[in-house]
Amino acid sequence: xxxxxxxxxxxxxxxxxxxxxxxxxxxxxxxxxxxxxxxxxxxxxxxxxxxxxxxxxxxxxxxxxxxxxxxxxxxxxxxxxxxxx
Numbered sequence: 001x002x003x004x005x006x007x008x009x010x011x012x013x014x015x016x017x018x019x020x021x022x023x024x025x026x027x028x029x030x031x032x033x034x035x036x037x038x039x040x041x042x043x044x045x046x047x048x049x050x051x052x053x054x055x056x057x058x059x060x061x062x063x064x065x066x067x068x069x070x071x072x073x074x075x076x077x078x079x080x081x082x083x084x085x
Contacts (some may be wrong), residue, residue, distance in 0.1 A: 005079055008041035009065060009072060016066045048083040058082050
């Protein structure tokens with residue numbers, strides 16, 4: 001599996017869990033820190049897509065994966081299909 005994709009998805013899931021989880025001291029800072037890390041990975045991943053539409057389709061798949069509607073394997077398949085065209 002693409003290491004960048006795996007790290008990106010892990011951060012997205014962690015951020016999703018943090019946002020929807022219980023409040024705690026430093027929660028907002030944790031969310032902001034992850035957002036910045038996610039943006040860095042997103043920029044790296046975005047370079048592999050031919051069009052903005054392909055990246056948007058991938059971003060939708062990432063959200064579905066974070067919600068549990070797609071597995072990591074399915075997300076990786078989407079990524080490979082969209083970056084190989």
